[in-house]
Amino acid sequence: MSKQRRKKLPIDSWGDESVDRGEKKNILLKAGETFTGVEVLLPLMVWRGMEDGPVLGITAAVHGDEINGTGAIRSLIQEPPFELKRGTLILVPVVNVLGFERHSRYTPDRRDLNRTFPGSKNGSLTGRLAHLIMKEVVGRCDYLVDLHTAAVRRTNFPNVRANMDDADCERLAEVFGAEVIVNNTGPEGSLRHEACQAGCPTIILEAGEALKVEPSVQGITQRGLIHIMSELDMIDVSDDLRPDTSPHQMIVQSSSWVRASNGGFLKFHVAPGDTVDKGQPLATNTGLLGGEIETIVSPCQGIVLGMTTMPAVSPGDPILHIALPDTRKQFRSLEKSVDGLEEDTLENQVRDHLATNITVVDHIELDEDEIEIKESDEA
Template identity: 80%
Template structure:
C-alpha cells in the first residue's frame, strides 16, 4: 500500500448542504432513474461529532434482500447508544436500493452489485450505482463496516471477514468482538475489496438471514459497532459501561461447505455456532415417508458458520458451512470456550435465536431390521 496521503472528499459539505459539527442530516443521493424515468435516490445520514476525528461508514443491503444490517442502522439512528464526540458517521441503510425495492439480492439488470465495484459512471445501471458509492461514500470515509446476511434460505452465525494482513482491517475486525474472524480479502468486485484497494480499510459482518431483521443480530451488530467506535476514539465509553465482548475469538484461514450426497428431506443434528468434530453426524437425509437415505458427517473439526434453513435438498446442495481452525489445539480451545459461555450472554442468545429457523434433533442409529416394508394393500 502506498504511503502517499489519501485525498478524501470533505464531510462538511455535501449536495450543496453544510453539515456542521454536532449535526445530523438526512441526504438523498440520486442513483439514476427507474423504468418510468422517475429519479431513484439513495437515502443516507451524515452525523458529525463535535470534534475532528475519523469518518466511519456503515453500510448495509449491498445485496438488496440482506436487511438485518438495515434494521441495525435504523436502530442506531433512532436509538443511539452513545454520544458521538469525534469524527463522523456516514450511515447507508440500503446500498442496493433498486434490489431492496424488489426484495431481491440483485439489481433490475440482473447483476450482483457486490461483484461490480468500483463501477463505471457510464456503464450499466449496476456499474453506475457502484461508482456512485465509491465516489460519494468510500471517497469520504477512513473506514467502512459493511453489514451482510446469508443468502436466501440460509442463516449465518455472526462472523467478521477481513484481510488480516492489513493492520487497519485487523484492528477493526478484532475490535468488533465476534467469535470468529475469517481471514480473506473478499471476492473480486466486492465493495470490501475495492474499498481496501482505494485505501479505505473495510470489513464485513455476516450474520443471520435474508429478508429478516433479527433482534439478537441487531444487538450484536450494535455492540460490535460500539466497540469499533470506542477503539477509534470516536466515543467515550467508561470501562464499567463498555459492552461485553465475546469470551473468545478465533481467526480462521479457511472454511468448507458440506454438501448433500443424495436428495431428500433433512433432519439437522447441529445448529449455527455449534462446534463440530470430524465424523460427527450433521444431518440425516430421509425420504418423505421417513426411510433414511444417508447420514451426512463432518469432514473436519470446526464451528458451524452457516447452514441451510431449507430441509428439502438435491444431491450436491450445500448444507453446512464449517469454519476450519488452523490446528487441533485451536479447535479444542474454542470448544472449551464455547462450553463455558454463560446462558444469559449475547452469544448464547444469538445461538438460540438462529436455531429457531431449523429443527435440531439428536442423531439416532436406525436398525434396518426394524423397518417394515409397506404391502400393496397398505394405505399411504
C-alpha cells in the same frame, strides 16, 4: 495492505448540502431511475461530532434483501445509545436501493452489485450505482464496516471477514469482537475488496438471514460497532454502555461446505455456532415417508459458520458451512470455551435464536464402519 489513497472528499459538503459540527443531516443521492424515468434516491445520514476525528462509514444491504444490517443502522439513527463526540459517521441503511425496492439480492439489470465495484460513471445501471457509492461514501471514509447476511434460504452465525494482513483491517476485525474472523481479501469487485484497494480499510459482518431483522443479530452488530467507535476514540464509553466482549476469538484461514449426496428431506443434528468433530453426524437425509437415505457427517473439525434453512435438498446442495481451525489445539480451546458460555451471554442468545430457524434433533452416534466422510468444496 491498503493502497495509498486519493484525496478524500470533504465531509462537510454534499452537493448543495452542508453539514456542520455537532449536526445530523439526512442526505439524498440520486441512485438511478425507474423504468418510468422517476428518480431513485439513496438516503443516508451524516452525523458529525463536535471535535475532529475519523470518518467511519457503516453500510448495509449491498445485496438488496440482506436487511439485518439495515435494522441495526436504523437503530443507531433512531435511538443511538451514545453521543458522538469526535469524527463523523456516514450511515447508509440500504446501499442497493434498486434491489431493496424489489426484495431482491440483485439490481434490476440482473447484476450482483457486490461484484461490480468500483463501477463506472458511464457503465451499466449497477456499475453507476457502484461508482456513486465509491465516490460519495468510500471517497469520504477513513474506515468502513459493511453489514451482510447469508443468502436466501441460509443463515450465518455471526462472523467478521477481513484481510488480516492489513494492520488497519486487523484492528477493526479484532476489536469488533465476533467469535470467528475469516481471514481473506474478499472477491474482486466486492465493496470490501475495492474499498481496501482505494485505501479505506474495510471489514464485513456476515450474520443471520436475508429478509429478516433478528434481535440477537442486532445485539451482536450494535455491540461490535460500539467497540469500533470506542477504539477509534469517537465516543466515550461509560460503564453502563460498555458492552461485554466475546469470551473467545478464532481467526480461520479457510472454510468448507458440506453437501448432500442424495435428494431428500433433512433432520439436522447441529445448529449455527456449534462446534463439530470429524465424523460427527450433521444431518440425516430421509425420504418424504421417513425412510432413511443417508447420514451426512462432518469431514473435519470446526465451527458451524452457516447452514441451509431449507430441509428439502437435491444431490450436491450445500447444507453446512464449516470454519476450519488451524490446529486441533485451537479447536479444542474453542470447543471448551463454547461449552462454557453462560446462559445469558449474547453469544448464547444468538445461538438459540438462529437455531429456531431450523429443527434440530438429538445427536446420533454412528459406528466407525457406518461413517463415510466425503470431501467438499466451496458453495
